[in-house]
Amino acid sequence: MKFRPTAIGYVRSDISGARQAWDEAEVRSAAALRGFDFAKMIVIDGRTGKPLLAGLKATIARIDVAAVFVPSATHFEGGTVPSGLRRVVDVVTVSPDNLYPRTGSDGHR
Secondary structure (H helix, E strand, C coil): CCCCEEEEEEEEEEHHHHHHHHHHHHHHHHHHHCCCCCEEEEECCCCCCCCCCCCCCCHHHHHCCEEEECCCHHCCHHCCCHHHCCCCEHHHHHCCCECCCCCCCCCCC
């Protein structure tokens, strides 16, 4: 059996709106095209009180995630990929297709 790295998806329902199902499908497809085993889709509403980074990091650690796929950077606070997230995982945006590589806790991959 061949090992494939694990990925999760992250979608904010308040950003996707009526496109949510499409965004989720695009995230899953992008992960598959890059050779990932897609484990889970995390969907939150931007008004959720739970801190994003802490929740994502907990899921990442629990299931040994290599990458988080997101429809676009606008799904993150301020429209930018959080550096704290990039310390622990690669982040891939679907549109535009960008890879934000893991930097590690010391700022190097």
